[in-house]
Amino acid sequence: MRKVMSGNYAAAYAAKLARVQIIAVYPITPQTSILEKLSSFVADGELSARMIDVESEHSAMAACISASAAGARAFTATSSQGLSLMHELLIWASGSRLPIVMAEVSRALAPPWNVWADHFDVIAERDTGWIQLFCENNQEVLDSIIMLYRLCELEDIMLPAMAIMDAFITSHTLEPVSLPGQHVIDSLLPPYSPDICLDKDTPMVFGSVAKPDQYMEFRRKLDAAFRRVPKRLDEVEIEYKKKLGRSYGGLIENYRCDDADVVLIANGSSVSTARYVVNEMRKEGKKVGLAKLRFFRPFPAAEIVSIIKNASAIGVLDRSYSFGYGGAIFSETCAAAYGKMGSPVIKDYIAGLGGRDITPDTIRAIFEDLLSGPKPEENIAWVDLIGEPRIKNIRGDDK
Numbered sequence: 001m002r003k004v005m006s007g008n009y010a011a012a013y014a015a016k017l018a019r020v021q022i023i024a025v026y027p028i029t030p031q032t033s034i035l036e037k038l039s040s041f042v043a044d045g046e047l048s049a050r051m052i053d054v055e056s057e058h059s060a061m062a063a064c065i066s067a068s069a070a071g072a073r074a075f076t077a078t079s080s081q082g083l084s085l086m087h088e089l090l091i092w093a094s095g096s097r098l099p100i101v102m103a104e105v106s107r108a109l110a111p112p113w114n115v116w117a118d119h120f121d122v123i124a125e126r127d128t129g130w131i132q133l134f135c136e137n138n139q140e141v142l143d144s145i146i147m148l149y150r151l152c153e154l155e156d157i158m159l160p161a162m163a164i165m166d167a168f169i170t171s172h173t174l175e176p177v178s179l180p181g182q183h184v185i186d187s188l189l190p191p192y193s194p195d196i197c198l199d200k201d202t203p204m205v206f207g208s209v210a211k212p213d214q215y216m217e218f219r220r221k222l223d224a225a226f227r228r229v230p231k232r233l234d235e236v237e238i239e240y241k242k243k244l245g246r247s248y249g250g251l252i253e254n255y256r257c258d259d260a261d262v263v264l265i266a267n268g269s270s271v272s273t274a275r276y277v278v279n280e281m282r283k284e285g286k287k288v289g290l291a292k293l294r295f296f297r298p299f300p301a302a303e304i305v306s307i308i309k310n311a312s313a314i315g316v317l318d319r320s321y322s323f324g325y326g327g328a329i330f331s332e333t334c335a336a337a338y339g340k341m342g343s344p345v346i347k348d349y350i351a352g353l354g355g356r357d358i359t360p361d362t363i364r365a366i367f368e369d370l371l372s373g374p375k376p377e378e379n380i381a382w383v384d385l386i387g388e389p390r391i392k393n394i395r396g397d398d399k
Helices: 007-017 032-043 057-069 081-085 087-095 138-152 182-188 215-244 270-283 301-308 328-337 360-371
Strands: 002-005 022-024 050-052 074-078 101-106 131-134 161-166 175-178 252-255 262-266 288-293 295-297 313-318 345-350 380-383 391-394
Touching: 002 007, 007 032, 007 101, 007 138, 007 161, 007 175, 022 032, 022 057, 032 050, 032 074, 057 074, 057 081, 057 087, 081 087, 087 215, 101 138, 131 138, 138 161, 138 175, 138 182, 138 215, 182 215, 215 295, 252 301, 262 270, 262 301, 262 360, 270 288, 270 360, 288 301, 288 360, 301 328, 313 328, 313 360, 328 345, 345 360, 360 380, 360 391
Parallel strands: 022 050, 022 074, 074 101, 101 161, 131 161, 262 288, 262 313, 313 345, 345 380
Antiparallel strands: 002 175, 131 295, 252 288, 380 391
């Protein structure tokens, strides 16, 4: 069945199809309609789940941790300041190896107050041990949440994950979405049944003290689980494609990069715009390509190098700024490429912060800048600043 729905409703339908058992969500713009739709599913008897009313996002994650540790499939959703409030417990969830799935509507952090698309809230949580997947459109939101449950609950993964959508662009835009039948999803996603969970008849402790001769090994096991994600994700996507005919290319999608002179790495809703511009510029004989970064965690270092190795210049579109050296995707791309390629210029383009539009003209300007041969000392630029040149390069001596 196909229905026209928002990205937020796609997330709610995905949780319903996954037969989540515990939903703990605190309302925050622009995530609230996920909670509202799930509430109606439960109230109407369409979803057999327990809705838990909590007083904050911190409590929402605490409830999900408790539920998952007790062997229930847990779901939550949040945005911006709400995600920041969860910070402590995000680390607790990953360290406890609990496969919680969260819909995260990525929104700017205050001050100043802003409720529009910006990836800083997610980037600020990049080291909490959560899988981070960026969705391009509403169909991908629905499919990704279902696939994340399948992936995260695998015995050799057992990690929490967030499916990320851009505030008011993906979350509220209406698009046709194919809804699979419940019996199809049931055949793909078995009931959550962990080998170890809290049980009153078999008491045990989770997250107790680990001394210096133990703690590092716990972190190493967490790292090993992340390293298994690419292979296991491929298996999940193959299975999903067999049943539903849709696949998203694993950690990162190569779009017309094989013979490209320049490649742009982008994520989230801007990918659709960039794909359109690539097609238009190809008609003009300009060899440009697009690498759609689906997963920021785990970071697909080897896959990125394979895609961009033949390009003379690589652009990275960051919808956040990390106040270190450029945006987070840029710095990790540079680290991934270090010592593995020749000497292509990798340039960061900071754009779309606080919901500023990333238009086809914006993407075209970035590609034209890459094709012009950017200088190594001008490898960070702010795009579409009011009253400034469209591409505002930042040099080492920039004041």
